[in-house]
Amino acid sequence: MSAGRMSSSQIRMVSLVRREVNRFMKIKRQTIGGPLLETFLYISVFGAALGTRIHSIDGYRYIVFVIPGLIMMAWALNSFANNSSSVLQQKFTRAIDDQLSSPASPAQLLWGFTLGGFIRGLIVSVLTFLVASVLLSLPVAHPLVLVPSLALVGLFFSIAGVLVGVRAEQFDDVALYQTFVLQPLIFLGGVFYGASLLPQPWQTLTQFNPVYYMIALVRYGFIGYRTANLGLAFIFLALVTAALFGYAYSVFRRGRYLRS
C-alpha cells in the first residue's frame, strides 16, 4: 500500500512505530551491535569451550542444543530492554507528551511502543540465526511451531518492557526487573542445559518457570527436541501474552502512570 493511500489512523500507527525504530537505529552500536557481540560470546564460551567437555545432550550436539535458547534469549532481553528504556526516557524528558496529546488511541500507543522492541529483538535474533546457520548449519525442524512461538515470546517481553517503563520512576527500577527477575528466569529456564540434567528438586522447580516452556517450544521448533507438553505450553504462552496485553491496554486506556 502506498503512503498516499494510507488512512490517518494507519499513518499514525506507522509514525509511532517509526519513532521507536528510529531511536534504536540511531544508537545501533549499543542496541544491535552490543547484543550481537554478547550472543556470539555466549556461543564461543558455551560452544567452543564447554562444547569440548559436553559433547551432546540427549543426542544433540551441545552447541546446537544451546543456540535456540540463545536466539530466544536475545529476542526476549532486547525487546524488554528497548521498550522499558525508551518509554522511561521519554517520560523523563516529557517528550512522550507529543504522542500522548496526539489523537492516537490507547491501543495505538501501546502497539507503537511494543513494536519498537519487538522489531529490535527480531533483528538481533534473525542476524544471530543467519550467522549461526552459516557456521553450524542450524536446522529448522518445525517452522510452524518456531515462528509463532518466537513471535509470542517477543511480544510477551515487548509488552512487559513497556509496562515496566510506564511504571518505572527511575532507571534503577528498570535494571531491577532486568537483573533480578528476567535474567534469572531466563538463565534458570534451561537456555544452557536440559532440565533432565538437573538433580531434584531443581528439575521439578524448573517446571514452575514460564520461560522453561518458552525455551522448550523454541528448541522444538529449531531442532525437534521434545520435552514438556508442547501443545499445552503453546496455549499457555498465548494466553499469558494475551492477558499481559489486556492488562497493558487497561493501563493505557485509563492513562495510569502516563497521564496525571
Place this chain on the structure above:
Amino acid sequence: MTAALEVRDLVKRYAGGFEALKGVSLDIGAGEFFGLLGPNGAGKSTMIHCITGLARPTSGTVKVFGNDAVRGYRRAREAVALAPQEINLDIFLTLEETLDLHGGYFGMSRADRRERTAELLEAFSLTEKRHERTRNLSGGMKRRLTLARALMHRPRLLILDEPTAGVDIELRLELWRYIEKINREGTSIMLTTHYLEEAEQLCDRIAFINHGQIAAQGTIGELTSGYGVSTLEDAYLELVGRQELSRSHIQDAVI
C-alpha cells in the same frame, strides 16, 4: 459560532487529594487571543493538561471547538496544540524528524508533512539546522522548534505556556510577531505568561486564576476597573494580595 474552548465546572483532584482546579468555567471565542494569568501553582498547567489530554479531569467538561476532550478526544486533540513551558523535544530526533513524526501522529500524509515541515523550518529560520539532532540546538532554537512542532498539524487553538520564558529580547519580539500573525490568520490562542507586558500587548481578554479558581476575567479595562486600579499589574497584585508591591505605592513613598 462554536467557541474555540468551552470549559465547564472543571475539577481536577490528584491522587493525593490535592484539588488543583475547583470548578473552573471559561470560554475562549473562535479567533480570540486569550491570556490566562496567575501565580505559580494557581492551576494554569493543570488546566492546560486537561485540555490537551495530558491530565484526566475529575469532573466537569472541556470542549475544543465543540469536541469533548475526553469522549471525543480524537477530534478535540486534532484541533488543539500545546507549546509547553518546559522544552520537551525528543533528543534522538533531528529537527526535520521532530516535525515529520508529529505530523504523522496527527495523520498528515507524507506529501503534506514534507511541505509543512519545509514551510515551518523556513518560517522559524531553522532550515539550515534541519538535519541536526535537537539536543545540539541553542535554547532559543529549541524554543522556536517547540512552537513549530505545535503548529505542524495546523491547530485551530494554540496553547502557549510561557512561550517567552528565558528567551532574549530579539527572540521574544520575533515570537510575538509570529504569534500575532497566526492569530490574525484565524488561529485562536490561549497564552499563559508571567510577563504582564506580554499579556497587555497581545491579549484581547484575560482571566486571572488563583487557588484553582477563576478570580476575574474580561478585557484589561474591565479587569482594572473591576479591581479599582489603573494598570494590569496593579490588578494582578490585588489578585495575589500583594498590593504593597505596587509601583504607585513605591513612587508615593519615594516622593
